[in-house]
Amino acid sequence: MRNSFITEGIVLSRTDFGESDRVLTVITSDSGKLRIIAKGVRKPKSKLAGGIELLSVNSLTVLPGRGELDTLISSRLITSFCNIIGDLDRTMTSYNLLKRMNKATEDAVDGEYFQVLRGALQGLDKTEVPINLTELWFNVHFLSVSGHLPNIRRDIDGHMLEPSNNYSFDFEHMAFREERKGTFNANHIKLLRLAYIAEYPQKLCQVTDINTYIDKVLQLSANLVRLNHQV
Amino acid sequence: MKILLIEPDNLLAEIYVRVLKEEGHTILRVSSAQAAITQADKLSPDIVILELQLPFHNGIEFLYEFRSYSEWQKIPVIINTFADIRKIFISSSLGVSKLLYKPNTSLRQLLRAVNYAISVTS
Numbered sequence: 436m437r438n439s440f441i442t443e444g445i446v447l448s449r450t451d452f453g454e455s456d457r458v459l460t461v462i463t464s465d466s467g468k469l470r471i472i473a474k475g476v477r478k479p480k481s482k483l484a485g486g487i488e489l490l491s492v493n494s495l496t497v498l499p500g501r502g503e504l505d506t507l508i509s510s511r512l513i514t515s516f517c518n519i520i521g522d523l524d525r526t527m528t529s530y531n532l533l534k535r536m537n538k539a540t541e542d543a544v545d546g547e548y549f550q551v552l553r554g555a556l557q558g559l560d561k562t563e564v565p566i567n568l569t570e571l572w573f574n575v576h577f578l579s580v581s582g583h584l585p586n587i588r589r590d591i592d593g594h595m596l597e598p599s600n601n602y603s604f605d606f607e608h609m610a611f612r613e614e615r616k617g618t619f620n621a622n623h624i625k626l627l628r629l630a631y632i633a634e635y636p637q638k639l640c641q642v643t644d645i646n647t648y649i650d651k652v653l654q655l656s657a658n659l660v661r662l663n664h665q666v
Numbered sequence: 667m668k669i670l671l672i673e674p675d676n677l678l679a680e681i682y683v684r685v686l687k688e689e690g691h692t693i694l695r696v697s698s699a700q701a702a703i704t705q706a707d708k709l710s711p712d713i714v715i716l717e718l719q720l721p722f723h724n725g726i727e728f729l730y731e732f733r734s735y736s737e738w739q740k741i742p743v744i745i746n747t748f749a750d751i752r753k754i755f756i757s758s759s760l761g762v763s764k765l766l767y768k769p770n771t772s773l774r775q776l777l778r779a780v781n782y783a784i785s786v787t788s
Contacts, residue, residue, distance in 0.1 A: 451735050489727060523718055523749055526726040527756065 439498045439508055442466045445552055446489055447537040458504065460537055461495065464549045468542045471497060473507045490529050491515040492553060516560035525559045528566050532556075532573055539581070539664035547580040558636030567653055568645070571626075572636035574656035579631060583663040585609045587628050596624055604655060606662060618651065626652045667784055670711035671695040672702045672728065673746075674720055678768075682715070685773050686780070697721070699728035706732065711741060713783050715776075717768075718747040718754070729760045742783035746776060 444461035447468075452458045457473045496508040519525045536552050551573065558569035578584040590596055591610040601617035602624070604610075611619060626648050633639050660666060669686055673679040674697040683693045694709050696702045699720050706714075714732070718725030725747065732738050742763035745756070751767045763786070764779040 449731075449734050451737075489723075489731075520722075520724055520727065523724055523726055523754055526724055527754065530726065530730055531757070 437499045437501075439496055440466065441494060441496050442469075443492055443513065443549070444469070444495050445492055445533075445549065445556070447533045459507070462536060462540065462544070462549050462552060463495070464546045466497075467544050468537075468540055468548075469497065469505055470503055471495070471505050471507045472500075488512050488515055490519050490526070490556065492556075516556050518560045518562050519556065522562070524566055525562075528570065529556060529559055532570075535577070535660065535664070535666045538666045539577075539660075545580075548577075551576045551580055554635055561637055564637045564640055567649055568639045569636040571630050571649065571653045571656055572633060572639060574653070574660050575627065575630040578656065578659055578663065581663065583609070583659065584631065585611070585659065587624060587631065597621075606658070609659075619655075622648050623652050623655075627656075630656075667712040667780075668692045668694070668709055669780070670702060670706055670709055670714045672699070672714065672716045672720065672725070673697065674717060681773070682776070685777065689777060689780075691780075699723035699725070699731070702728055703731060706738065710737075712787065713763075713780060714741060714743045715780070716743055716745050716747075718745060718749045726756075729756075729762075733760055740787075742787060744776075744779050744783060746771060746779075 442463040442465055444463040447460045447462055449457050449459045452472060455475050457476050459471045459473055461469050461471055463469060491512055492514040494511045494513050498506040498508055500506060519529050532552065532555055536548065540548055555569055555573040558564050558572060559566065588596060590602065591605055591608050591612045596611060598621040600613050601615060602611035602619045603614040603617040604619060605612045626642065626645065629642055630639060639645065669691050671679065671682055671693055673682060673695060679695050683695055686693050694705055696705050700723060716725050716728065729743065743761065744764045744766065745762055746766040746768055748768050751765050756762055763783045766776065766779060
């Protein structure tokens with residue numbers, strides 16, 4: 436006998452399924468990535484996302500299915516990120532993050548991925564936090580939970596990264612390489628470290644002169660995500 | 667052609683509906699993303715004209731939802747918006763036929779975009 440369970444989830448994507456059902460792909464806090472059928476939500480009155488709010492955290496009651504699809508019994512909104520919806524750039528960025536998370540994760544992912552995505556959406560929901568800070572935070576933490584964060588303490592030869600040196604980034608070895616004309620300096624690496632240890636994106640707002648270094652570090656993190664996850 | 671016009675401004679909507687009807691199109695106008703999804707089910711539009719700055723759920727959300735339905739994935743969507751399009755990056759996966767900035771777009775240019783969308787789908 437299959438027992439239903441309750442979990443927290445964020446909808447990553449949805450597709451239609453038959454005439455009146457929707458299939459939602461959801462990343463959850465403790466049940467990995469699920470594909471859930473929301474039955475009968477298409478007609479007669481279609482709701483956006485089948486009644487589950489997009490760009491929000493929901494409590495979902497799910498009945499495990501025999502195959503790949505589980506069934507949604509009910510949902511309850513926990514957190515809605517209204518400020519994201521009120522801003523087109525933040526909306527677009529959010530969907531890009533959802534797409535990246537969906538494409539790069541298999542079904543059996545642990546709750547850390549959910550925490551990273553929720554943290555990023557919380558950051559995007561705070562209008563005082565620039566979008567690029569949250570993007571950087573997401574990229575770094577996504578790389579970390581997926582085991583692809585480069586070494587931010589030692590260079591390619593195993594030496595400690597020095598404040599007085601310049602570095603280039605070696606994508607083949609996923610590490611910094613000391614190079615006199617390298618485009619990364621101590622401040623870039625420091626920002627990368629701060630993004631890693633920051634519990635939330637908004638913590639990065641406390642970094643002084645961040646605008647001088649963010650673009651390059653964000654570009655590096657985005658390239659690393661693209662390279663390691665083909666997204 | 668059946669056109670779904672998603673336009674929250676009543677005065678603008680009235681003008682667009684009149685002009686598009688004069689061209690022989692059937693127009694259904696709505697002012698929110700949720701209404702647009704509901705009416706798309708009923709109308710089965712050939713073309714969508716979309717303002718991004720909508721109440722409650724914005725136009726980007728509507729687009730993602732609209733494109734998640736298989737029968738609506740190839741329908742041309744013309745964005746005609748007050749939002750600053752220079753600052754918005756819209757993913758190519760959303761299949762936007764034309765991106766128009768309302769303050770700089772004449773009715774003639776809008777009609778041209780509609781005609782182009784029709785020619786492409788034909």
